[in-house]
Amino acid sequence: MVPDREPPMANKLRNVPFLLVALTVPSCGGGDDLDAPIPGMPPVASAPKDLDGQVKVAFEACAVCHGTSGHGDGPGAASLNPKPRTFADVAWQDAVTDEHIQKTIVFGGAAVGKSPMMPANPQFKDQKDVLAGLVKIVRGFKGK
Numbered sequence: 001m002v003p004d005r006e007p008p009m010a011n012k013l014r015n016v017p018f019l020l021v022a023l024t025v026p027s028c029g030g031g032d033d034l035d036a037p038i039p040g041m042p043p044v045a046s047a048p049k050d051l052d053g054q055v056k057v058a059f060e061a062c063a064v065c066h067g068t069s070g071h072g073d074g075p076g077a078a079s080l081n082p083k084p085r086t087f088a089d090v091a092w093q094d095a096v097t098d099e100h101i102q103k104t105i106v107f108g109g110a111a112v113g114k115s116p117m118m119p120a121n122p123q124f125k126d127q128k129d130v131l132a133g134l135v136k137i138v139r140g141f142k143g144k
């Protein structure tokens with residue numbers, strides 16, 4: 001018996017007008033005009049998209065293990081072995097490069113010869129500003 005292909009085909013065709021609308025609508029709005037100055041409004045200096053807020057939210061996930069003060073005493077650290085070091089450690093801060101910290105964050109502990117319990121965060125690979133912000137937070141705990 002020949003399978004009746006009609007209904008699926010009809011369903012696909014019914015989606016075509018919708019797809020065309022979905023594809024054309026964004027370009028009607030002018031595409032990347034989100035950063036364009038609003039007429040009558042003073043231009044916002046460099047218009048950062050609340051980078052600090054983004055970095056803060058990103059670090060909240062780190063703080064689960066690393067602690068809000070970077071001492072490696074977050075609630076998630078209790079069962080970890082080895083535990084996350086304290087970022088206050090001056091000797092460690094001086095021994096590692098920003099690149100090493102970035103690599104640890106993006107690729108995880110296992111990628112730098114550390115505990116695989118330090119998770120990879122591939123989402124930050126293309127969010128260089130957030131990644132740099134996280135490194136800055138880690139650096140900020142030095143000696144604290």
Ligand code: HEC
Nearest residue numbers: 061062065080083084101104105109114115117118119134
């Ligand atoms: C599930 C717990 C956990 C989370 C979440 C976590 N880490 Fe870690 N992290 C660890 C552990 C455990 C280590 C220690 C690895 C070791 O010393 O072998 C570590 C180590 C590190 C190190 C030190 C690497 C080194 O060379 O000693 C840095 C920097 C770091 N984490 C940054 C972060 C940042 C930034 C985040 C958030 C994006 C984060 N971590 C999220 C568990 C975690």
